[in-house]
Amino acid sequence: MKVRPARILALVASLIASLAAEAQPMRGGFRPSGGSGAAEPGRSTTGRGGMTKRRAIVLAGAIFGLTSSSLAFDTKWHADATRIAMDHNGFSSDTRLLCQFTNYLTDFFSAVDLEDVYKQLPSGMPKGGSSGLQGIDIGNVARLHFDALTSHAQVEHQWKTLEANTKAALVKWAAAPSVNSGYRPVVLMTIVGASLHAVQDFYSHSNWLRKVAPSTGVAPIWFEVPETERVRLDIKTGWYPDGNKRGVLNHHDENKDYTGRPLNAQAFEVATRASTDWVRRIMAGTSEVPWETLKAWKAQPANLNGMWLRNADATFITTTSTLAGHWDGKTPAKNVFAPDAGRNKVMAGEALEMTMGVYSQNIASSSGATPTPHWVGFTVFHVEKDLAKGLYLQDVAKK
Numbered sequence: 001m002k003v004r005p006a007r008i009l010a011l012v013a014s015l016i017a018s019l020a021a022e023a024q025p026m027r028g029g030f031r032p033s034g035g036s037g038a039a040e041p042g043r044s045t046t047g048r049g050g051m052t053k054r055r056a057i058v059l060a061g062a063i064f065g066l067t068s069s070s071l072a073f074d075t076k077w078h079a080d081a082t083r084i085a086m087d088h089n090g091f092s093s094d095t096r097l098l099c100q101f102t103n104y105l106t107d108f109f110s111a112v113d114l115e116d117v118y119k120q121l122p123s124g125m126p127k128g129g130s131s132g133l134q135g136i137d138i139g140n141v142a143r144l145h146f147d148a149l150t151s152h153a154q155v156e157h158q159w160k161t162l163e164a165n166t167k168a169a170l171v172k173w174a175a176a177p178s179v180n181s182g183y184r185p186v187v188l189m190t191i192v193g194a195s196l197h198a199v200q201d202f203y204s205h206s207n208w209l210r211k212v213a214p215s216t217g218v219a220p221i222w223f224e225v226p227e228t229e230r231v232r233l234d235i236k237t238g239w240y241p242d243g244n245k246r247g248v249l250n251h252h253d254e255n256k257d258y259t260g261r262p263l264n265a266q267a268f269e270v271a272t273r274a275s276t277d278w279v280r281r282i283m284a285g286t287s288e289v290p291w292e293t294l295k296a297w298k299a300q301p302a303n304l305n306g307m308w309l310r311n312a313d314a315t316f317i318t319t320t321s322t323l324a325g326h327w328d329g330k331t332p333a334k335n336v337f338a339p340d341a342g343r344n345k346v347m348a349g350e351a352l353e354m355t356m357g358v359y360s361q362n363i364a365s366s367s368g369a370t371p372t373p374h375w376v377g378f379t380v381f382h383v384e385k386d387l388a389k390g391l392y393l394q395d396v397a398k399k
Helices: 005-022 047-062 075-088 093-111 114-118 138-145 152-175 184-205 264-284 291-295 302-323 341-365 373-379 383-388
Strands: 031-033 038-040
Touching: 005 093, 005 341, 075 093, 075 184, 075 264, 075 302, 093 138, 093 184, 093 302, 093 373, 138 184, 138 383, 152 184, 152 264, 152 383, 184 264, 184 291, 184 373, 184 383, 302 341, 302 373, 373 383
Parallel strands: none
Antiparallel strands: 031 038
């Protein structure tokens, strides 16, 4: 059976949802400490944590052997473009990694189809609600991929709205009293990471590279071409999912998401320059945001928040992407864990089991919203609502 990446990512999401459903509310939980960005664990768990870890291992094991097709600009390319953009704009390695993680969650939450996946879960495993993990409206996150824009007017609207939404969200959450100072960097970097995901996907999902004529050997980014010239280019983006609308550019034909796809290298190059420009652009337009503090942010202390970001969350990116065939297509130019494809997936599964063990313990001691504190931009503060307002999805603009 051929299984889409959405199915595999949804298996993992269902695991996290089931861990949250199984965990009982406890005193303590994660308490962000001051301005460090750290989170303190609450009361430790015993039997319940062991039960959730066993369920984690069962579900992680169920992922083996599944094959898939491409979903979006694959994770390797998103992660590399984000790393370069953050480096060029002077951000610390921890801030960069946090932005890479939240960029990845933008794909992760878009892929979830929980109602379908619940049918696949082992008998007796708890199941969450039908609205998606932690109440996230998948439609909001789906608007952050520059998909299914059928006219230049829609593309132009999408860019202007995304830029306005991103700046407004940054200003809002930089001052929101509901955000503890320890969580604020996470919330702000979720906005940056998710908006970067959209910027990067434009160059992979649109006909931009087929329409612009590079004069210096590289294609211009969107903002380098005057609007009066852009309107004559007839820019569109691939319709997703494929095949359910006639007379449109299909995602399957247009995407440049992974090694081997036409124009993949060129799309990555221009998306990377566009990402660097985007970060610089939104920083220049939001003086209210503490950018210098964010640039210097460190995940502290090293044995808690830092360990979760650098180990569990970073591993979550590579393992789930590898198992879903979403790291760099079905046959990556370079595997993450081992040169041999079979061994690469086995090692990814083993690493995911360990990550799920960490997540299950954190959920049991806190809540389903915090596999680690670095999920809260989506799962607690729902910044995707701010970013999605007014964006198109399949010919419909969100009100």
